[in-house]
Amino acid sequence: MVEGAAPTAKPGINDTATPRPACLQPSSHKPISKRPQAYLRAPHSHSSSRTGNEIRGSRARALPDRALVNCQYSSATFSTGERKRRPHGDRKSCEMGLQLRQTFEAAILTQLHPRSQIDIYVQVLQADGGTYAACVNAATLAVLDAGIPMRDFVCACSAGFVDGTALADLSHVEEAAGGPQLALALLPASGQIALLEMDARLHEDHLEQVLEAAARASRDVHTVLDRVVRQHVQEASVLLGD
């Protein structure tokens, strides 16, 4: 897998004395095999995702008018600081899978693939905060690479609130500090929120600020993803075309 994309400095809203190590580098990918996959390297959170597009999914659950979206989330045992003993099957992984599924069911044009099943497998290789966001971004790239039609890019980012300022894209240390964290998945063109999830206490008055920070960061992610996809398409067409 080839990684190559110019790093972009993502504006952390908080530019205090110690600048936050914030830069998002999604890597472009050249699929070696025919299976569409994407590898996303976010600030210390790496996740890889693969889309399996099986036209004949489980017949019992097939829907007559739309495609079924199935998402599986698993994190590698070496992904966190301490070795995790149960990488999948526990409640948190199930929940992540459900949330991813919800996000993509809203974004993929499922009416165009009736009676089929779209599988999205996401594996977190290194987790340093913002795992949900990294998973969503990686899955977007994989779905795009598979050629499955979507309404728009789904870009996600996490945000938090510390000392009166909203922070975008929290790292593990910032998440573990216990402050409020917000994960937002956005369709950038329309500004619609596909998934919104928040933890820990945040006063209502600050909600708008944090939402705005997350939305802005998601749009920045979108510009990077857009550029990467176009570059990849250009390269692929050069190889295939002529």
Next chain:
Amino acid sequence: MKETPMSNCERRFLLRAIEEKKRLDGRQTYDYRNIKISFGTDYGCCIVELGKTRVLGQVSCELVSPKLNRATEGILFFNLELSQMAAPAFEPGRQSDLLVKLNRLLERCLRNSKCIDTESLCVVAGEKVWQIRVDLHLLNHDGNIIDAASIAAIVALCHFRRPDVSVQGDEVTLYTLEERDPVPLSIHHMPICVSFAFFQQGTYLLVDPSEREERVMDGLLVIAMNKHREICTIQSSGGIMLLKDQVLRCSKIAGVKVVEITELIQKALENDQKVRKEGGKFGFAESMANQRITAFKMEKAPIDTSDVEEKAEEIISEAEPPSEVVSKPVLWTPGTAQIGEGIENSWGHLEDSEKEDEDEGGSDEAVILDGVKMDPGVEVSNIGSQDAPIVLSDSEEEEMIILEPDKNPKKIRTQTVSAAQVRAASKKPVKRRRKKRAAN
């Protein structure tokens, strides 16, 4: 068993009603159903009823060794179970998605928001801490499980008393309930979940959806807040697309609702406290009023009937006129009359009681069936022209002997229902005809 699918008519009806800002139970868009909180005899046991949705919450505690990375904090464990009695669709193997979602939401709402001071649950750092376990059981599902469950959890936690512990040097003494009064948990704040259901791609929203409304909704947004207007959790589910101002508006509504519900909870807790102190009776048995006539009553809902007459006239004028029915009562004996012949027996021939007629009766009956089917309304007048009307034969009835003063009493072999015994009289001419044929 699988969930019964909702019919299209019902779905359309509900959506249309929601568009006109009407709900089936007469509530307004932002109204909650009635919340009723009752406590059990033990501390930490409560039942919350949100309309017809019932959740039972029970808190228990145990001394355990703490987690390795959090040696000075107690452990909180939440478990929500969807009991099979809550809805026919809840079966042991089938519920996993919903269960995971609800459990995770509750955990995040109550644990991550740090509503309970876990440091105070520590007895001996690194060795013994309290593990508080909250078990919630859904007893009846009528929509909005998450709100009811969150209320039940927080009420049960507020109500709970744990045994007192004292540490002297190396010695830890755990007092029983008789030795020392149990101690309440230290609760910082009470997070309560408020659910918003979205319809028609986010155009309409309802607070506290009932089960029917949940079936037709596009998606759900759950906001957990406490009365200090701090948001503890936000979770959007169901694949709806939200806009930022919708979320902000919902959070404002949630703030108002949470304040009301928190007041209710405080009042309920105070009442229970008072009753226990005064030595009165408490518990679930007491909270159910005796000597009360329970009736299923719905509030009257005003319906607009101003244009009913016009509509009715339209329908009547466009409809076909009903078919003519001529009723000719036939008096068999004083006290026994017959009007009409009844419809034919659509069960087919249950029992052939007349063995002799079996061969010929079959063809006769076949002809008769067609004839009778053509004009169901004019059977009486056709008695003479047709061969025989169909007689209901009920094999369980005993044989009936009809004594008629003006006719020869003949043993009628067909077993007829008492209401139709007069038909035996009409069968006689048939028999005679058949026998004539047999003779010929």
